[in-house]
Amino acid sequence: xxxxxxxxxxxxxxxxxxxxxxxxxxxxxxxxxxxxxxxxxxxxxxxxxxxxxxxxxxxxxxxxxxxxxxxxxxxxxxxxxxxxxxxxxxxxxxxxxxxxxxxxxxxxxxxxxxxxxxxxxxxxxxxxxxxxxxxxxxxxxxxxxxxxxxxxxxxxxxxxxxxxxxxxxxxxxxxxxxxxxxxxxxxxxxxxxxxxxxxxxxxxxxxxxxxxxxxxxxxxxxxxxxxxxxxxxxxxxxxxxxxxxxxxxxxxxxxxxxxxxxxxxxxxxxxxxxxxxxxxxxxxxxxxxxxxxxxxxxxxxxxxxxxxxxxxxxxxxxxxxxxxxxxxxxxxxxxxxxxxxxxxxxxxxxxxxxxxxxxxxxxxxxxxxxxxxxxxxxxxxxxxxxxxxxxxxxxxxxxxxxxxxxxxxxxxxxxxxxxxxxxxxxxxxxxxxxxxxxxxxxxxxxxxxxxxxxxxx
Numbered sequence: 001x002x003x004x005x006x007x008x009x010x011x012x013x014x015x016x017x018x019x020x021x022x023x024x025x026x027x028x029x030x031x032x033x034x035x036x037x038x039x040x041x042x043x044x045x046x047x048x049x050x051x052x053x054x055x056x057x058x059x060x061x062x063x064x065x066x067x068x069x070x071x072x073x074x075x076x077x078x079x080x081x082x083x084x085x086x087x088x089x090x091x092x093x094x095x096x097x098x099x100x101x102x103x104x105x106x107x108x109x110x111x112x113x114x115x116x117x118x119x120x121x122x123x124x125x126x127x128x129x130x131x132x133x134x135x136x137x138x139x140x141x142x143x144x145x146x147x148x149x150x151x152x153x154x155x156x157x158x159x160x161x162x163x164x165x166x167x168x169x170x171x172x173x174x175x176x177x178x179x180x181x182x183x184x185x186x187x188x189x190x191x192x193x194x195x196x197x198x199x200x201x202x203x204x205x206x207x208x209x210x211x212x213x214x215x216x217x218x219x220x221x222x223x224x225x226x227x228x229x230x231x232x233x234x235x236x237x238x239x240x241x242x243x244x245x246x247x248x249x250x251x252x253x254x255x256x257x258x259x260x261x262x263x264x265x266x267x268x269x270x271x272x273x274x275x276x277x278x279x280x281x282x283x284x285x286x287x288x289x290x291x292x293x294x295x296x297x298x299x300x301x302x303x304x305x306x307x308x309x310x311x312x313x314x315x316x317x318x319x320x321x322x323x324x325x326x327x328x329x330x331x332x333x334x335x336x337x338x339x340x341x342x343x344x345x346x347x348x349x350x351x352x353x354x355x356x357x358x359x360x361x362x363x364x365x366x367x368x369x370x371x372x373x374x375x376x377x378x379x380x381x382x383x384x385x386x387x388x389x390x391x392x393x394x395x396x397x398x399x400x401x402x403x404x405x406x407x408x409x410x411x412x413x414x415x416x417x418x419x420x421x422x423x424x425x426x427x428x429x430x431x432x433x434x435x436x437x438x439x440x441x442x443x444x445x446x447x448x449x450x451x452x453x454x455x456x457x
Contacts, residue, residue: 022079026326030084033119035067040215042103050205051102059103062096085109106207108199110229110317115195122190124332125183131339132180136173138343140452143169147445150431151356152365159365162427167440170448172252179245186241189234193218197228200316230316232324239303242331249338250296253289260286265355270348292338299334302327360427364392366402369430377416
């Protein structure tokens with residue numbers, strides 16, 4: 001097959017070399033965006049008088065027929081045509097003949113592929129934002145059901161203080177809110193048109209770049225042609241935002257995996273999001289949570305990979321930039337499926353409220369309550385901290401807990417301690433008293449949920 005760029009060449013590559021250089025195996029993902037960009041480009045060529053109206057109409061008609069064939073799954077892409085641009089152009093030649101060659105006037109594959117990726121990523125980021133929004137909604141709904149569900153809060157994976165399960169869920173809501181904000185803010189950099197930058201230096205033809213940007217729905221254009229064809233910051237930013245998002249999902253999955261274990265038994269995942277063992281019939285494994293946790297490494301790797309590709313590239317276009325696409329596509333797919341899995345998994349998750357509450361009774365997560373109680377009675381907090389620490393050690397040695405200590409023993413520590421100490425040591429009371437702004441007290445948690453619902457609406 002004759003290459004569309006083959007005029008300068010006498011020899012031809014071997015097939016395995018063509019396969020190594022081709023990108024069509026993955027960049028066919030850009031097909032609808034490539035056609036969209038071409039439709040805008042040919043419209044501009046006609047408007048500016050660079051090609052005749054008759055040629056513009058012929059090319060437009062041909063592109064729309066290809067668009068229909070693509071939608072109906074009737075196109076077969078070939079390695080011989082290297083990439084999505086040459087494949088589409090070949091289809092166009094088959095549809096309308098030599099006039100198809102006029103489409104590439106005042107355009108290079110360099111600005112063409114950059115335009116395709118801007119269009120693709122703008123579309124995908126908007127879809128991902130909606131998926132994050134849905135997961136945030138699921139979290140708020142689940143949190144609203146568990147405002148008064150008490151559980152141990154942890155530091156260093158040790159029981160620390162009793163908290164509301166809703167408060168714990170809302171921490172991830174806040175992380176995801178920032179993730180959504182980051183992606184939303186990145187749209188400003190994605191929403192720029194490089195079309196018309198041509199190979200690197202612009203073009204001698206009297207094109208109208210603002211017109212094509214307007215037709216494609218872009219908010220602006222690249223102001224420098226070298227930058228327009230070589231910039232991949234918008235993909236790096238997307239990959240960076242994605243890495244942070246996946247890190248948050250991975251942290252959540254780690255906790256869900258722990259909560260499902262026999263040692264915790266805080267939650268049970270639905271059968272839909274679990275699998276069994278081929279040898280151990282009792283097993284119910286949180287495989288979907290583990291997979292989301294594992295796939296985080298892919299997204300981290302894609303970011304590092306593209307940073308490495310770009311770090312030594314001189315301006316403007318280099319073939320190395322072909323490596324910018326697979327990681328972007330893979331990250332979009334990974335994020336999209338992971339967000340769907342998380343939404344379904346949390347929505348259908350059974351919360352074992354009694355087990356959570358009981359786990360705060362046979363521990364010392366109420367120790368801070370006793371220290372605060374003594375401090376409120378006038379004992380300096382550092383002194384109160386030491387008193388409680390010694391008492392906890394004594395309780396451990398005797399196999400009892402703070403709520404098991406007799407009142408007269410408490411009063412030996414300080415005559416200021418009264419019978420209300422046992423109410424102060426209650427897990428629910430301890431949780432509910434923390435009503436400082438952003439705290440775990442039910443009043444604060446309900447306020448946070450109300451604000452979240454207002455934000456989501």
